Amino acid sequence: MLKTIVEKYMPQGLAQSLGSRCENAEEIRLRMDKKVTFYLNGKEHEIEYITSHKELEQIVFALAEHSVHSFQEDIAQGFFTVGGGVRVGVAGKVVRDGDRIRAIRAFTSLNLRMPREAKGISRKLYPYLSSKGEILSTLIISPPQLGKTTLLRDIVRSVSDGELFTAKKCTVVDERCEIAGGMSFDLGKRTDVLSGCPKSAGLSMALRSLSPEVLATDEIGCLGELEAINEAVNSGVTLVCTAHGASREEICERLFFKKLLEQNVIKRVVVLSAKLGRSTAEMVTDGNGTLILKHPISLKESAS
Amino acid sequence: MIFKLFFLGVIVVGSACLGNVLASSLEERLTALKSLANGVASLKNALIYQGMSLAEGLAFASRDGEIFDTCAKLIFSNPRASGGEIAQRAYKENKEVFANLTEDERIFFGELLERLSRAAVPEQIGEAVAIFSREIVSSINKASEEQHKRSRVIRSMCLLGGLAFAIIIV
Secondary structure (H helix, E strand, O other): OHHHHHHHHOOHHHHHHHOOOOOOOOEEEEEOOOEEEEEEOOEEEEEEEEOOHHHHHHHHHHHOOOOHHHHHHHHHOOEEEEHHHEEEEEEEEEEEEOOEEEEEEEEEEEEEEOOOOOOOOOHHHHHHHEEOOEEOOEEEEEOOOOOHHHHHHHHHHHHHHOOOOOOOOEEEEEOOOOOOOOOOOOOOOOEEEEEOOOHHHHHHHHHHHOOOOEEEEOOOOOHHHHHHHHHHHHOOOEEEEEEEOOOHHHHHOOHHHHHHHHOOOOOEEEEEEOEOEOOEEEEEEEOOOOEEEOOOEEOHHHOO | OHHHHHHHHHHHHHHHHHHHHHHHHOHHHHHHHHHHHHHHHHHHHHHHHOOOOHHHHHHHHHHHOHHHHHHHHHHHHOOOOOHHHHHHHHHHHOHHHHOOOOHHHHHHHHHHHHHHHHOOOHHHHHHHHHHHHHHHHHHHHHHHHHHHHHHHHHHHHHHHHHHHHHHHHO
């Protein structure tokens, strides 16, 4: 995937410099007038290629397939997602329209993040996230880059295919097009995907039109989403979602999650860390904070 | 006498038909320009209202002319190239589809693709298409006037030639 992107969209000189070294990279960072860096197994590697401002702009236009306008709203939030679920974070000059960010132009930094698929990564968590085989409403908490979307993706696949968990109809509200990666990842045979749809609208839409038994979404945290989540859970739907954060305590200090946990919407909280390498389940608690998994376990080992 | 009149009629009708055929060949350019204008309108709709990428939009507009299909294929295979470069490559690789356009019109089309490929907000697409449409509408008007004048002259010349020929023969 990454090799294709580099060969297809990057300037030839950069593509040659990166070559096959970055094939399994997790992230490539391009900064104006700075050397290109990429991250592999959590370590930073540098290559002898300096990207110019013009090149950065060309890369953005090429990645957006010369349709930057169609990513306008995403870019205004600082990223856009291209084929295969590759998230392109952008930095540059922000164009404002009153209080609203209208666009970002004169790009100075790009951050290409590769999505991963690790089938089976959720296997070890099955006993903690299920009751009589059925998945419980789960919140996955993790700092960036530790595999929360990968874990979410595998839980959805596992539930949808009835692998370990009881098979259920799933709907993924994929606002950033990262979970399904433009349908390039296996999300199971009973999964419907709403791509590019804002979470709050998507959750209500899915509930009305797709009759899901499990709703999955990434990076929740806006107060506006709370109502839609409540509506879904009150309709008997199980919610599986992720959030940025380092610990349960840190998350609980935020109003959104405080309310979410108080309302007893979430039955299980999984905290990921890097203690035993990427994708370590540091702890699993129930909605009230009672520890269920006390010692960290590496989830990678169960991935195929 | 009847035979002579019939023969006269055949020559006159035949020459009038020839005039029509010659005049209709002038319409090709006008048709090509109108198709280009329609295609660009479809492209604008595809980009603004359907959120398509430039390549998808060009493919969508391809029913209005091969020119759009050629450019769409080139963008799909060369995502690094800008819109202007794509228009130039399309002209180099498939001159036939640009046969009915003048050099100025080709340049306008290239500029349109360049502007579209660099548009960051939908308003810029509207403006790029408006600029192109102004030029192409002016070309259509000129071509239409010219075609009208020339077709009248050709038809008259053919008819008169046919009559003269018939009189001489008969």
